[in-house]
Amino acid sequence: MAHITGSTPSTSGTTGGEIVRWFDRRGLTLLLAGTPYARSTSERATPVLIGWFLLLMLVALPMATTLAWWAALGMALAIVVVTWLASNVVRRRSLLGPIQKIGWLESAAFVLGPPLMITLATSTDEFAGEEIDPLSFKVLTAVIVALLQVVALLVILGLERLGIVTLSRWLSRSLGRSLSQTGSTLATSLPVSLGVVFFFFLNPGVWGSIGTLTITPFLAVISVLLLLAALFIARQQHLGLAELVHFETAEELREALSDTPLADLSDGPDESALEVPASCPLTRRQRFYVRQIAMLSQLMVGLIIAAAVFLLFLVIGYLAVDPATAQVWTRSAPNVLLRYEGAGHTYLISSAHLQVAGFLACFVAFNFTLASATDARLRHTAKEAAFQVIRQACAVRLVLLRQRA
Numbered sequence: 001m002a003h004i005t006g007s008t009p010s011t012s013g014t015t016g017g018e019i020v021r022w023f024d025r026r027g028l029t030l031l032l033a034g035t036p037y038a039r040s041t042s043e044r045a046t047p048v049l050i051g052w053f054l055l056l057m058l059v060a061l062p063m064a065t066t067l068a069w070w071a072a073l074g075m076a077l078a079i080v081v082v083t084w085l086a087s088n089v090v091r092r093r094s095l096l097g098p099i100q101k102i103g104w105l106e107s108a109a110f111v112l113g114p115p116l117m118i119t120l121a122t123s124t125d126e127f128a129g130e131e132i133d134p135l136s137f138k139v140l141t142a143v144i145v146a147l148l149q150v151v152a153l154l155v156i157l158g159l160e161r162l163g164i165v166t167l168s169r170w171l172s173r174s175l176g177r178s179l180s181q182t183g184s185t186l187a188t189s190l191p192v193s194l195g196v197v198f199f200f201f202l203n204p205g206v207w208g209s210i211g212t213l214t215i216t217p218f219l220a221v222i223s224v225l226l227l228l229a230a231l232f233i234a235r236q237q238h239l240g241l242a243e244l245v246h247f248e249t250a251e252e253l254r255e256a257l258s259d260t261p262l263a264d265l266s267d268g269p270d271e272s273a274l275e276v277p278a279s280c281p282l283t284r285r286q287r288f289y290v291r292q293i294a295m296l297s298q299l300m301v302g303l304i305i306a307a308a309v310f311l312l313f314l315v316i317g318y319l320a321v322d323p324a325t326a327q328v329w330t331r332s333a334p335n336v337l338l339r340y341e342g343a344g345h346t347y348l349i350s351s352a353h354l355q356v357a358g359f360l361a362c363f364v365a366f367n368f369t370l371a372s373a374t375d376a377r378l379r380h381t382a383k384e385a386a387f388q389v390i391r392q393a394c395a396v397r398l399v400l401l402r403q404r405a
Contacts, residue, residue, distance in 0.1 A: 018261045019396065028393045030163045030289050031282075035400040042102040045160040049102055052152060053110050054080065061114060065121035072121050079117060083109040111149040115142035163289045194309070196367060197360045201313050207329035210359045211352030218355055225362040229369040230299055241287060244387065245280040245394045252276075256395035280394035281401065294386055302365040310361035317353045322346045326353070 016037045023029050023037075032038045057080055062072035087099050087106055099106060119142050159165050200206050210218070247253040253276055257263055282290065318338075323346055326334040334350035341347070 019400070022261050022396075023393065026389050026393065027166050027293075028389070029166050030286055031393050031397050032400075033283065033286065034281075035397060036403075037400065040101070041157055041161045043100065045157050045165065046099060046102050048156050048160070048165055049106075049110060049153065050099060052156065053113065056114055057117060061117045061121070065118070067121045072117075075121050076117055079109075079113050083113065107153060110153055111146055114149055115146045118142045118145060163285070163292075166289075194312070197309070197364055200363075201316065201356060201360055204329040206359075207326070207352055207356055208331060211330050211356045212332065213355060218359075221359065222362050225359075225366045229302060229366045230295065232366075232369050241282075241290065242279070244290075244391055245282060245398075246277065247279070247395065247398070248277045250276050253278075253395055253398075256391050257399070258392075260392050260396050262396055262399055278398060280398040282394075290390055293390065299365075299369070302368040305368050306361040306365035309364045310357050313357035313360060314349070314353070317357060318347055318349050321348065321353065323348050326350055 020029075020032065020037050020039070023032055029039065029044055057076040058073065062069055062076055065072045067075070083106070084099065085095060087093075087103075087109075088095050088097055090105050091101075091103070093100070102110070119138070122138060122141075156165070210221070213221070247256065321329075323334055323336070323339075326348060330352050334348065334352055336348060336350055337354070338349040339346065
């Protein structure tokens, strides 16, 4: 058995905060479960809940009350500050320290703060003319807002427990990485995709069907295309999870630990020897989450290509499709969103234009998923970055679990 030796994070100068931040930045916080740095669902959901509460109290509600905006904002700010200070006093933290966990007190403030704001900052005259008396309507409004806050609290905690909030953070960060890594993919697949759909954009039948849909059936069509793309990727996905989390040699483990908070693990004394070969243990929920990241990493590239196609057709339509043409193709007067007249031509962007461009962009994304299933180079481009960060996270998790044992 080979060995890699190293010190614990504390002796190597790595703090728990650095490890947690490293996982958070990559949207892989769920992989810390079982390690000394695991956080509860309420701790992970705290930033989202605080953001929702501040947005509602300091932005939405002050504009919806009958008080002057500065008075309403002052009242909302007072409720927020009292909640903050009370939380720190009860938790015996520094008085001005950040809220780190949502407990019973914070949950009560989250639910009752907005109704209290409505009760104190809204006059009963605001509800005059309703079928019930103004005071009862005011109380009913406060109760409904409280119930909506309960729903929001449960939904955010549920999504965090399932890893959806963490996954959204990973998607937002991976978007920038994907944009910088898919240049060659765009150069290869975009001309082919445009050759397939370009003449559809100038087809009156497409404008007469897709361009005239109302919002509900249009979103249903888009959702079907994206769902089929995701299902196709899931069926074609060859993640090789067993090989991804397995480290056969000490060199493989060292390489995976590079660019992580434990990169200098092998420089310390022999305090926590790790045996290799070894595999990082993952729970069923963690395995499911890792597979979703691998699948979405491939879908992300398709969505970037779709965005490029959408912008291209937006420009082409603006330059080439005038109001008369749009009216003939859609058999109705266009719903104008942007219009400019000059150089003997009327430039136009209509709702039908957006819908046709959006439909063709999603069709291109779906077409890309089909192509990537048979093109090894496209698969490699789509998966490489996600696989690398997953393997790094598994290496760190393996080390932390071994040191805890």
